[in-house]
Amino acid sequence: MSEDNNELLPDLDLRLTESNPDDLYDRAPCGYCSCLPDGTLVRLNQTLLGWLGYRREELVARRCLQELFTIGGQLHYETHGAPLLLLQDQVRELSYSLRCKDGRMRPVLLNAVLVRTAEGQPLVIQATLFDITERRKYEQELLRTKQLAEEQREQLARANEQLVSKNEQLTRINADLDSFVYTASHDLKQPIDNMAGLFEELKSAATFHDPQAAPMLTMFEGALRQILSTIQGLTEVVQQQRALEQLPAEEVALQSFTEDIIRGLQPMYAPYATPFVLDFGAVPTLRMARSSLHSMLYNLLSNALKYAMPGRAPHIRVSTEAAGDRVVLVVQDNGRGIDLTRHSKELFQLFRRFHPDVEGSGMGLYLVNRLVHQVGGQVEVDSTVDQGTTFRIYLPR
Structure with a gap:
């Protein structure tokens, strides 16, 4: 009966309560194996055999646990894993890669315990291996993402440095242009004023008999006024800009x-x-x-x-x-x-x-x-x- 209501729970299939230890061992979602203290395999479950692609008789009493690992894994197990087992009777989450019969690699985490005799002598190693293929893919994807982010950060930093450099260059160019415009307009003003004065003297002192002279003089006077206006405008723009910036x-x-x-x-x-x-x-x-x-x-x-x-x-x-x-x-x-x-x-x-x-x-x-x-x-x-x-x-x- 449920505590929250009076409804009956569905009947259980009694076959679900039956357990077979050998079946649980062989069909477990992880790999099980037992080996002698030197690593010689004496028992493997069907899950581990399925991962490796070997038949039981190809491994039992013929191969050692560490021989199932890559060369780097073998060295690690022999120099680190096995000594730890002898020292503390267990190891947890050691990362290795199994070499399958078809050449593929399967990343696993190894947990193992060392069973001793009543006299304390090493008897057998019982190992459990967890498939971490998806976890490894996820970790590799995270690593790739991190590397990509680092590369993008470095690119952004370089772009920012270039932008700062360009801004500094443009600031210098603008300042140089303002100085050039101010200097050029200042240096041109005096000779243009002199031309205007000479033109006024010319108009008052000279006599022109050519009928085209009058409109040409008017056009020349207009051009002088336009030049003077442009020079004055350039000077005012630079002077005003410099004053407003402060x-x-x-x-x-x-x-x-x-x-x-x-x-x-x-x-x-x-x-x-x-x-x-x-x-x-x-x-x-x-x-x-x-x-x-x-x-x-x-x-x-x-x-x-x-x-x-x-x-x-x-x-x-x-x-x-x-x-x-x-x-x-x-x-x-x-x-x-x-x-x-x-x-x-x-x-x-x-x-x-x-x-x-x-x-x-x-x-x-x-x-x-x-x-x-x-x-x-x-x-x-x-x-x-x-x-x-x-x-x-x-x-x-």
Whole structure:
């Protein structure tokens, strides 16, 4: 009867209770054998014979236990296993490999006891062998996995070293390029200024009778202005970058900060009512170097005014959004827009301009992108020609 309910247990087949010691010995799930103290085999069960592939008469009184092992196993048994048996009458979990008749190897664990006579003399060794083939496969797989992990770790370490080396090299190259640009622009400025002065003297002192002279002089003057603007732009980019790299980050209240920038832009939108809408309710403050944030917002807002759609009052919305561990600063306008299918890869290149009829240096978006990447952020742009542009700047909190 069960303790939990009154249901009868099923009747047992009485044949299951019958036991035959010889049958249990021969059909055990492990290998059994008995041998003399020198290792000579005197008895083996059928399980062990099945593993080895030998007939009983091929082994009993003809072979020793240690002869069933590999050469390394034989040496170990004779120098370690047998002396331990004599010393402590038993050994446990000695690992060997059986050599089967067909040449295959079967890994086993050996447990053995030494039976002595009443006088204490060694009589017989009774050994039990456990098949550990699957265990050995598992161990080998673990070892292979460990070796693979070590190789991958070493590869990753080498890759990291190469990456650090490349980063250091790029840092040096960037510093060298900045120094080169600053030096080149500084050295070129003086001779270009001299050319401009000489050109002014030439225009005032010389008389040109060729009717093509006037437009050529105008073209030359425009080229001089463009060269001067480019040199000045290069100098400003390097100087500003060097200055911003040394400034500490601080918590900036966006509402008042942006309003100050807008007041400085008032001459650009004087003919219109205030075109700006500010919404910083989602994230009212931003941690960033004040000068970096000022340069970034000033360039985006001034561009929004500069590239307003002719005949349409500008409308510019500046807002923030929360995005997990990042803040999104959004600047949206209804201006001319940019054809991203043609210019997406050139968007943040230095001196790249997309509306040549509007005066500009082509440095604004380059500087914005560089400032954002400097603090670990990224810029996304969505734009439609004649409808407007939206900049989404993702910055770490």
